[in-house]
Amino acid sequence: MVDLYPPTTAYDHGHLDTGDGNRVYYEQLGNPDGKPVLSVHGGPGSGARQGPARLWDPEHYRVILFDQRNCGRSTPHASDPAADMSRNTTQHLIDDMERLRAHLGIDKWLLTGGSWGSTLSLAYAQRHPHRVTEMIIPAVTTTRRSEIDWLCGGAGRFYPEALDRFREGVPEDERDDLVAAYSRLMENPDRAVRERAATAWLTWEDAIIADEPNGKPGMYSAREVDARIAFVRICSHYFSNGAWLEEDQLLRDAHKLAGIPAVLVHGRHDMGSPVHTAWELAKAWPGARLHIVEDSGHAASDSMRAVIRAAFAGFAVR
Numbered sequence: 001m002v003d004l005y006p007p008t009t010a011y012d013h014g015h016l017d018t019g020d021g022n023r024v025y026y027e028q029l030g031n032p033d034g035k036p037v038l039s040v041h042g043g044p045g046s047g048a049r050q051g052p053a054r055l056w057d058p059e060h061y062r063v064i065l066f067d068q069r070n071c072g073r074s075t076p077h078a079s080d081p082a083a084d085m086s087r088n089t090t091q092h093l094i095d096d097m098e099r100l101r102a103h104l105g106i107d108k109w110l111l112t113g114g115s116w117g118s119t120l121s122l123a124y125a126q127r128h129p130h131r132v133t134e135m136i137i138p139a140v141t142t143t144r145r146s147e148i149d150w151l152c153g154g155a156g157r158f159y160p161e162a163l164d165r166f167r168e169g170v171p172e173d174e175r176d177d178l179v180a181a182y183s184r185l186m187e188n189p190d191r192a193v194r195e196r197a198a199t200a201w202l203t204w205e206d207a208i209i210a211d212e213p214n215g216k217p218g219m220y221s222a223r224e225v226d227a228r229i230a231f232v233r234i235c236s237h238y239f240s241n242g243a244w245l246e247e248d249q250l251l252r253d254a255h256k257l258a259g260i261p262a263v264l265v266h267g268r269h270d271m272g273s274p275v276h277t278a279w280e281l282a283k284a285w286p287g288a289r290l291h292i293v294e295d296s297g298h299a300a301s302d303s304m305r306a307v308i309r310a311a312f313a314g315f316a317v318r
Helices: 090-103 116-127 145-151 160-167 178-185 191-210 225-240 276-284 302-316
Strands: 010-017 023-030 035-039 061-066 109-112 132-138 262-267 288-293
Touching: 010 090, 023 090, 035 090, 061 090, 090 116, 109 116, 116 132, 132 302, 160 191, 178 191, 178 225, 191 225, 262 276, 262 302, 276 288, 288 302
Parallel strands: 035 061, 035 109, 109 132, 132 262, 262 288
Antiparallel strands: 010 023, 023 061
């Protein structure tokens, strides 16, 4: 097993008022005088990891975790149908990250985030490259519509029975655009409708990841019901809008990351986010080093964790 650092818990936490009715939860771990790191969670809508962190040296790093809008411990929560999703876009999240950086008195920070967290980290870094020292990105995604189409349908080439069940979760006449159909269901005022739709969505994502190396049944749905509703409501909201990014935008604008060293880490057997996107990004970004991990998928392996830990160790002294 990978050699982990001792468990580290938060020394500070709070809510950041965004000025538009949202309050974003954050917490800080490690050394208050250490090198700042912003950990950007996936989903979108999964919320930040809770519990001790062990992949980075708590003597060298000051790590900031935050729950993106409307999920985790941020308010209002997307499980409440009154939460206004129009105030939750990629640009809103980028602005929240900048607001949090200023609030904490940080000049520059290292960014780390996988899956959707990689998309948001890339979007932020391309908007504010002078605020980013390095990046560590496992499970690379750019949330292109082509990637969304794969995740929400194309992967059914390998799991046709699971895709049929996913399609059956929406009205028959809306199955030509599953993401938009699920997004509409997640706005239904009837909680039972939202719960059924969330269960169907997460059952599909569970099926994709379960047979990967290190995958197991229920990896997405193993959360309490409000968290499931928020996750799917936010995911379908973002995916049905293409994350408010132009197709190929993050790859096209990779030149804006010049001068930012990065470690990209991707599982060879990632079914939800095939490795091709990581390969394309590495080719477009001269400062990035790609590690393809042979015994991993979207669910991390010890080998993947070892690469991430080594990247943190390498950047700690930079």
